Amino acid sequence: MGGTARAAVFLGDGTYEVREFAIPAPPPGGAVLKVEAVGMCGSDVMQFHGQKHVPGEASPVVPGHEIVGRIHAITPESAAAWGLAEGDRVCVDEIVKCGRCKTCLAGAGLCTNLRLYGYTMGADHEGGLWGGYGEYLRLLPNTHLMKAPESLTAAELTVFEPLANALNWVASVRVSPGDRVVVQGPGHQGLLCAAAALACGASQVIVTGTGADELRLKTALALGAHHVIDVEAEDVVARVGELTGGSMASVVMDLTPVPAAFRTALDLTALSGARVALAGLKHFTPVDGVLVDLISLKNMSIQGCAGSTPSSMEQAVRLLADRPEIARTMAGTHVGLDDVEHGIALLERRAAGEDAVHVSLVHED
Ligand SMILES: [Zn+2]
Ligand SMILES: [Zn+2]
Structure with a gap:
């Protein structure tokens, strides 16, 4: 595989830097995603300023939890488990349950080993690429992936979350x-x-x-x-x-x-x-x-009201496929990895003379 990928890293004090990481190999039972776009969200701003609001939040971290991308590399067992192949476009549910704790086994309640893309696995954790502000993302086994339509752009699709x-x-x-x-x-x-x-x-x-x-x-x-x-x-x-x-x-x-x-x-x-x-x-x-x-x-x-469920995630991707006008109307504007600062200014509504209904970060091809 090899090669490097860039990612924005939030340092937790109102600053960030763009760092280079090695493009990872798929973890056992997982895959690697080439991130196309990630929605920028009000909670990213809290994260940017170091206001922790998610249990187990890591810092410094590659943020970004509204992730759309294509399967870049996948092990045969994950391809079979997910029903996916290299090149498939997916929306990523940011919530990864362990599947082994009491509440997971009971099938209800909050997983006690909950992991969240963009939040709980820091920039120093196993290769660092665990958020959508990176050009590549490691996908853990147990990740809930939804096959995404090709009829919308990746930036438009990020409103699924x-x-x-x-x-x-x-x-x-x-x-x-x-x-x-x-x-x-x-x-x-x-x-x-x-x-x-x-x-x-x-x-x-x-x-x-x-x-x-x-x-x-x-x-x-x-x-x-x-x-x-x-x-x-x-x-x-x-x-x-x-x-x-x-x-x-x-x-x-x-x-x-x-x-x-x-x-x-x-x-x-x-x-x-x-x-x-x-x-x-x-x-x-x-x-x-x-x-x-x-x-x-x-x-x-x-x-x-907080958060989503696996079924509301599925429903959201289906609704966008059926009613693409929702995503097109909501697409707003997008920024690149070198312009994350401007995206944050838009979210904080301090970009002079400019407003946007939604901001996404789009990675270069
Ligand atoms: Zn969000
Ligand atoms: Zn669990």
Whole structure:
């Protein structure tokens, strides 16, 4: 095999460097992926600044967990186990369970030896190439790989990962035909929640944002959302009342980092039986002034939302194959390995005069 590959390494202090690594041979029972593109995500920014939020997070690390690539080298036993051959394009589920611990054997719960691409295996661990910001990636046995369509570009396909989260979350609050859904926060994860709610047949989808979110609210409409609301320009509760004929929302999904949005979420719900999905992390800031009586009196369900499941991963890749317009609308912009800094600036919304609904890192051929 031989040769070298480049990868961005986050040093955990708000800096990174591009390093060269040896292109690995497939680990026993595994494979090597040639990474085509990786989605850049808000949690990459936390990682960049050394804010650890995943159990067992390593540093320094090659980050990147929204990975699309082609099988570069594979052992015969893995080719048979995965049903894959060299050259096949796959989306990689970042969650690798050990398959041996108590919870794995019980088939439910969180694996106690959980490994996550882009997080838990550092740049000094066995060759270092364990994240999508590298041109090549080692694939461990037990990795859940999904064959990816050729009809989309790799950069477009990287939305499979946030879409898998969105599909998991809309399922957890049982979005179905007839639902009136409000999504607060039009970041790429919020926009994909709107797309997922529409795919589940929600009758009305309303996305809220601020004056700075012009591009994102436009994208919400392009994805098929029925209405968007700028919460700085309009009274959001009154406007949702108007748009729903007084019924208010049967489902509210809070995707914002703003603590007060949770209070608003409670005000946006219907009189009885609404479901509220909490997915926007508030940086561990408490939410002031919540009237929990509203939750009781309105028979509300509050659902915490994090991550995806193997089946929502499968569903996401299938949905992108069936509805490529979702990926094309969400593709946003991309950067190269020498321009990771700019990608991070876009994610932090400090790139002067420029906004993007999604950013991916595309590796050169
Ligand atoms: Zn992510
Ligand atoms: Zn396990």
